[in-house]
Amino acid sequence: xAYDFAQELSRTLNATICSNVRIKAVQRPLQSAPVFTVxxxxxxxxxxxxxxxxxxxxxxxPRLWMNLSYQVHLDDELxxxxxxxxxxxxxxxxxxxxCLCHFDYxxxxxxxxAAHLQVHGESEALDALNRAGDERRPxxxxxxxxxxxxxxxxxxxxxxxxxxxxxxxxREGWQQVVEQGRDKFQRNQLRAAMRRNTAIVDEFMRxxxxxx
Numbered sequence: 001x002a003y004d005f006a007q008e009l010s011r012t013l014n015a016t017i018c019s020n021v022r023i024k025a026v027q028r029p030l031q032s033a034p035v036f037t038v039x040x041x042x043x044x045x046x047x048x049x050x051x052x053x054x055x056x057x058x059x060x061x062p063r064l065w066m067n068l069s070y071q072v073h074l075d076d077e078l079x080x081x082x083x084x085x086x087x088x089x090x091x092x093x094x095x096x097x098x099c100l101c102h103f104d105y106x107x108x109x110x111x112x113x114a115a116h117l118q119v120h121g122e123s124e125a126l127d128a129l130n131r132a133g134d135e136r137r138p139x140x141x142x143x144x145x146x147x148x149x150x151x152x153x154x155x156x157x158x159x160x161x162x163x164x165x166x167x168x169x170x171r172e173g174w175q176q177v178v179e180q181g182r183d184k185f186q187r188n189q190l191r192a193a194m195r196r197n198t199a200i201v202d203e204f205m206r207x208x209x210x211x212x
Contacts, residue, residue: 001081002027002036002072009038009068009155012181016159016174021053023068035084038070052089052096055168064168065091067102068155080192083107088158090167099140100167105152115152116143150193154185 002025009023024042028035039050050069054062071085089102101119108114120140130137146153156178163170194201 001074002038005070005072005081006038008181012155012159012177015171015177017055017057017162017168017170018053019057019059025072028071033073035071035073038072039068052091052094054094055162057169057171062094063092064162065094065096067091067096088155090158090162103146103153103158104143105149107149112143113145114149115146117146117153118143150189151186154182156182156185 006023006025010021013021013023021040023038023040025036025038026042026044026047028037028047037048037050040053041049041051050067052065052067055064055066056062067087067089069085069087070083072081072083074080075082083105084107086105087102089096090100092098092100099120101117103115103117105115118140119142123139126137126139126142159174160178162168163174
């Protein structure tokens with residue numbers, strides 16, 4: 001399943017904003033249950049640290065770089081692939097030192113929302129709002145909530161953001177790829193929510209039957 005997921009990510013990227021990007025899945029060592037890292041640049045000698053890749057549809061010098069990483073495993077029933085962590089960083093340089101923003105998901109976070117966006121830059125408003133002890137807190141330290149565990153942004157949402165904000169060029173037909181991928185992601189999330197909330201599903205079905 002993890003290998004299929006990696007191939008699906010590769011197809012989505014190469015059909016929209018990239019060329020010849022290869023996303024791989026490798027099993028992490030020393031885990032009690034199979035856990036996989038999914039990203040670019042992974043190998044037998046690099047099992048845990050995905051590398052950045054250029055965002056471009058031709059051979060011109062790239063203006064944008066992406067670093068994409070997932071940590072996945074099977075759910076408790078060993079039937080469905082579950083994302084434990086994910087990261088998608090947007091950078092203007094190959095060395096990944098100049099970041100625009102990054103989208104994060106960390107399932108077990110408790111100090112702030114599991115799904116969040118962090119933006120790099122300066123904010124006069126934040127400087128004014130920071131309290132004693134936070135005077136030097138930069139903008140990138142704020143965690144902006146983005147949909148929670150079930151309805152966080154998908155890769156397709158990020159691709160659409162980059163295209164619509166004119167940060168990268170896109171292949172013809174990218175809209176269809178994005179819509180299809182986003183629909184699949186949302187369906188999977190809805191199914192997961194239904195599996196974990198069967199009482200609500202039963203209640204909904206009773207209401208629908210009553211209306212009939």
